[in-house]
Amino acid sequence: MSINPDLQGRSYPAAEVYDVGREKIREFAHAVKASNPAHFDVEAAKALGHSDLVAPPTFAIIVAQRADAQLVQDPESGIDFSRVVHADQRFTHHRAIVAGDRLVAELHVDGVRAMGGGAMITTRSEISTEEGEKVATTTSSILVRGEGQ
Template identity: 45%
Template sequence: MSLDQTFLGRVYPPTEPYAVGREKIREFADAIGDENPVYRDAEAAKALGHPDVIAPPTFLMLLTLKADGQVVFDERLGLDFSRVVHRGQRFSYQRPVRADDLLTVLVKVAQLDTVDGNDVVTLQDEIRGATGELVCTATTTFVARADEAGDERTAGGRP
């Protein structure tokens, strides 16, 4: 099933605010094996000019993947989730994510393509702070592999 091109440029409602906690930052840093003290120690972060601990650059994946689900699971788009893989993600920061930030994500369908029979969806996420300031723009690309002969899955398949 091909992607519904009318989705190009569509903007989804912002997510509920996410409160960035020091413990969540530490847990994420532990999970990725990054021992940088600015992710754990407020004094180390302050020594580098930050008001508090900051999050690793990929921390926002916690928020963007959930927000992107609004698009990926929107059956009207025609994306077969049973075939989706995460192709890539880029972050463009205006400032680091800090403990006690209250962030929301606004998702826009930036590009819809078909490459070698594979559906490719590129999303642009605006991550904003409590006052509406832009903290980061993330670009995420998903690929839904082309149907294989004899595969019994149907479009829109969700685990």
């Protein structure tokens, strides 16, 4: 099955809420070898003016990938996840992600470009709180390899 070119311009609504917890922040910070004390110690985060632990900047990928899953699982997309290669990821933060945030992400397919037997797909996740406060925007590009590639 080939990639559906009509994906471009499609949006997927925010799905389930992601609860940002202290332990999730600490685990992620350890995994990415972050060293800022504000990722581990509440008092250090508060000393910097935050209400609670601060997530490393790339923590937004957790919420964004949940939104990306809607596209990959859409039977109309033509995406075979076993053929996906992650090509690019960018983050724009509107404010820090902190423990206690309840986040949702709306996914937008900004581009679909045929490449040989495959396609490059660019998506944008608009991450916000349940109340609608903008938190981050992530932009991702994936290459879906064609058959025989």
